[in-house]
Amino acid sequence: MLSQDLAALPLVLDACAFATRMHANQQRKYTGEPYVLHCLEVARTVAEVGGTPTMIAAALLHDVVEDTAASIEDVRAAFGDDVAQGVAWLTDVSRPEDGNRAIRKAIDRAHLAQAPAAMKTVKLADVISNTRSIVEHGDGFARVYLREISSLLEVLTEGDPALLRLAQAEVERGEAKWLG
Numbered sequence: 055m056l057s058q059d060l061a062a063l064p065l066v067l068d069a070c071a072f073a074t075r076m077h078a079n080q081q082r083k084y085t086g087e088p089y090v091l092h093c094l095e096v097a098r099t100v101a102e103v104g105g106t107p108t109m110i111a112a113a114l115l116h117d118v119v120e121d122t123a124a125s126i127e128d129v130r131a132a133f134g135d136d137v138a139q140g141v142a143w144l145t146d147v148s149r150p151e152d153g154n155r156a157i158r159k160a161i162d163r164a165h166l167a168q169a170p171a172a173m174k175t176v177k178l179a180d181v182i183s184n185t186r187s188i189v190e191h192g193d194g195f196a197r198v199y200l201r202e203i204s205s206l207l208e209v210l211t212e213g214d215p216a217l218l219r220l221a222q223a224e225v226e227r228g229e230a231k232w233l234g
Contacts, residue, residue, distance in 0.1 A: 062107030065133065069111035072132060076122040084191035092183055093117065099179035103214045112140030113176045119145045143173040159202050167209035174213030181206065181221045189228035196232045200225055
């Protein structure tokens with residue numbers, strides 16, 4: 055088991071380095087922290103529930119296509135098909151021209167509904183991190199966000215059960231604070 059874990063280490067370290075480079079000048083919207091700390095938190099959460107190296111790498115890279123100049127092709131060239139497919143599942147597919155925010159979120163939710171359970175687990179870790187940040191540091195946007203995430207959780211039920219319960223608890227805590 056240990057040798058298997060060590061064999062996967064270069065993938066995870068390379069993904070961490072790539073995410074750090076790509077998010078280098080970005081900060082979290084509500085906290086001002088370096089953006090990559092969010093990626094590390096999501097990856098740590100996935101690792102804590104026994105995520106595979108591919109899941110951990112996808113967690114580290116989950117926002118690089120959406121929020122940086124990196125493309126899925128860049129991810130594929132650096133990390134292979136499995137990680138690139140994972141990142142593709144975690145990347146929003148809607149575009150501004152698709153309609154208003156509600157329509158775009160419905161498109162992205164339908165996309166995630168088709169994702170494999172492993173990537174739903176990664177998305178749950180992302181939801182937990184984002185929800186904590188927005189509930190704690192956000193403003194009135196938390197009200198909109200919490201409604202969207204409640205709907206999203208309905209399509210993530212195939213993800214890790216412990217993370218699903220934790221995500222639901224974070225949303226409930228946020229609703230008590232912001233929608234109470």
